Amino acid sequence: MQSPIIPIKNVGNDGENVISGLVDRFQRQYTYLRLSITDVCNFRCTYCLPDGYQPPAHKQTFLTLPEIQRVANAFASLGTEKIRITGGEPTLRKDFLEIAHTIAQTQGIRKVALTTNGYRMEKDVSFWREAGITDINVSVDSLDPRQFQLITGENKLQSILTGINKAFAVGYKKVKVNAVLMKQYTLPELDKFLTWIKYQPIQMRFIELMETGEMDDFFKTQHLSGQSILQRLLQEGWTLQPKSLSDGPAKVLSHPDYLGEIGLIMPYEKSFCASCNRLRVSATGKLHLCLFGEEGVDIRDLLQSDEQKLQLEMRLKSALQGKREHHYLHIGDSGIRNNLASIGG
Numbered sequence: 224m225q226s227p228i229i230p231i232k233n234v235g236n237d238g239e240n241v242i243s244g245l246v247d248r249f250q251r252q253y254t255y256l257r258l259s260i261t262d263v264c265n266f267r268c269t270y271c272l273p274d275g276y277q278p279p280a281h282k283q284t285f286l287t288l289p290e291i292q293r294v295a296n297a298f299a300s301l302g303t304e305k306i307r308i309t310g311g312e313p314t315l316r317k318d319f320l321e322i323a324h325t326i327a328q329t330q331g332i333r334k335v336a337l338t339t340n341g342y343r344m345e346k347d348v349s350f351w352r353e354a355g356i357t358d359i360n361v362s363v364d365s366l367d368p369r370q371f372q373l374i375t376g377e378n379k380l381q382s383i384l385t386g387i388n389k390a391f392a393v394g395y396k397k398v399k400v401n402a403v404l405m406k407q408y409t410l411p412e413l414d415k416f417l418t419w420i421k422y423q424p425i426q427m428r429f430i431e432l433m434e435t436g437e438m439d440d441f442f443k444t445q446h447l448s449g450q451s452i453l454q455r456l457l458q459e460g461w462t463l464q465p466k467s468l469s470d471g472p473a474k475v476l477s478h479p480d481y482l483g484e485i486g487l488i489m490p491y492e493k494s495f496c497a498s499c500n501r502l503r504v505s506a507t508g509k510l511h512l513c514l515f516g517e518e519g520v521d522i523r524d525l526l527q528s529d530e531q532k533l534q535l536e537m538r539l540k541s542a543l544q545g546k547r548e549h550h551y552l553h554i555g556d557s558g559i560r561n562n563l564a565s566i567g568g
Contacts (some may be wrong), residue, residue, distance in 0.1 A: 244302045245502070245539065247546045254304045254469050255501040258294060260322055261285050261311040262506050266340050267376030268364070270403050270432055270445070275376070276311070285506040288318055290526040292325050294504055297535045299331035305469040307336040308356075311506070314343045320354045327355025334358055334469060338401075342379060344386025349393045359390060360399040360428070365408055366415050374408060387425070399426045399486070404452070405445040413452070420483025428473055428486035433514075449489035456485060471501065490514075496548065510539065512546040 245253035262285070267275040286294070295306060306326050313319060314337075327335045336358035337351060344361060351359070363383060365371040371380040390398050402409055402416070409429065420427050431449050453474070461476040464484070473486035503511040508523030520542045525535040 245298075245543055247543050249546075249548055251497075251499055252302070252468075253500055253502050253543065254302055255307070255471065256294075256298045256303050256305070257307045257309050257501055257503045258291070258326075259309045259311065259504065259506040260291065260313050260319070261316050263315055264311040264340070265315060265342060265377075266312070268362075268403075269374050270405065283507055285316075286504075286508055286523070286526070288321055288325060290508065290523065291322055292329070293526045293529065293532065293535070294522075295326045295329040295332065297532055297539065298502075299329050300532070301536055301539065302331075304332065305334040305336065306332055307338060307360075309338045312340050312342060313337065314339055314347065320350055323351065323354040323356050327357075336360065338362075340375070341383035341386055342377070345382045345389060346386075348386055348390045348395075352390075352393050352395065358397075358399070359395060360401055361387065362401045363387075364402045364405075365412060366419060367412070370408060370412075391424070397424045397426060399428055401428050401430055404429045404431050404447040404449060406447045407445060410447060417481075417485075420485075421481050422483075424482050426473075426475065426484040426486050428488060430488040431490055433490055449487040452485075453487055453489075461485060466498070468500070472498070502543070510542055512543065 247253070262276070262283075264272060264276050267273060298306070306329075308319075308323060308326065313322075316322065323335060323337070326332060334357050335355050337356045338360045339362075341361040341363070344359075348359070361383060362375075363371070363380070364374045366380070368378065368380045372378045387398050387400070416427050419425070429449060429452055432445055432447070453476075456476050456478075459478075460480075461478045464475045464477055466475075471488075472490070473488050476485045476487070503514065504522070505511060505519065508521065508526060509519030510522050511519045520538070522535060522538060525531045525538060
């Protein structure tokens with residue numbers, strides 16, 4: 224059952240109830256921004272966009288480079304240390320390298336991460352590093368070429384695996400690889416994934432399938448709890464690692480016999496939201512306090528001039544006071560999110 228839109232309170236320009244930095248009512252500190260720069264994706268993943276990207280009926284324009292620069296500056300001034308560039312597929316933007324370089328040059332930003340489907344990785348990963356991308360997450364939902372094509376609609380697995388090897392060759396010390404947990408696909412390949420990371424510094428991240436408005440039936444047949452994977456790994460000698468302030472939501476495990484790591488992202492876990500440290504800005508300039516459940520706060524009107532920076536910061540801090548303590552995925556409420564491509568996951 225889908226709930227009505229949840230409004231966000233305390234959004235304004237007057238600065239009332241504003242506190243220093245990005246801290247919400249539950250004393251969670253926000254040091255991590257996921258910034259979408261496009262909704263467009265060229266893959267047709269079964270769990271996200273099975274029919275491919277469908278442009279909206281009304282024309283929309285994505286954030287420009289100067290607007291992106293103002294977003295980065297404002298968040299950095301409020302204590303953000305890490306910005307992840309997401310999409311859609313962010314590397315489809317012609318000015319992607321300029322965007323990455325601009326964010327990397329922002330004072331206070333220590334990490335500039337990229338989430339990509341890997342389509343351009345083999346060809347462009349060296350340029351990504353030169354532009355200032357410090358961390359890469361690439362999606363690989365199967366290590367079987369035919370299965371990969373069934374899931375994504377693209378016969379690109381070998382190119383992506385070559386791109387990961389090239390990332391190590393150009394100087395990346397670790398690559399994070401994302402796979403969505405699905406009963407039909409992931410479970411039979413778990414041992415293959417573990418073998419793959421044994422001698423490579425890959426953090427293999429398994430992400431629980433999340434229920435969205437368009438994917439209810441798929442969720443019911445394919446959802447697999449990450450807890451079952453966690454219990455197996457703990458029994459096999461894997462141990463949980465401590466988190467740093469700007470880390471994302473993954474529970475990371477290591478093993479003395481493996482060069483790689485395992486990450487588990489389990490949004491249905493009871494305490495998942497307690498350590499939330501990330502906010503989202505969409506490609507059209509809306510601040511989203513949660514991946515699920517709310518319609519977003521428009522900030523684009525305050526991205527038109529450098530002189531609006533203080534006003535923008537006040538709106539961000541004020542909006543954050545309306546963030547909920549947790550989402551309601553565990554009771555089947557995905558809010559208004561029809562798919563995850565529209566906000567970068």
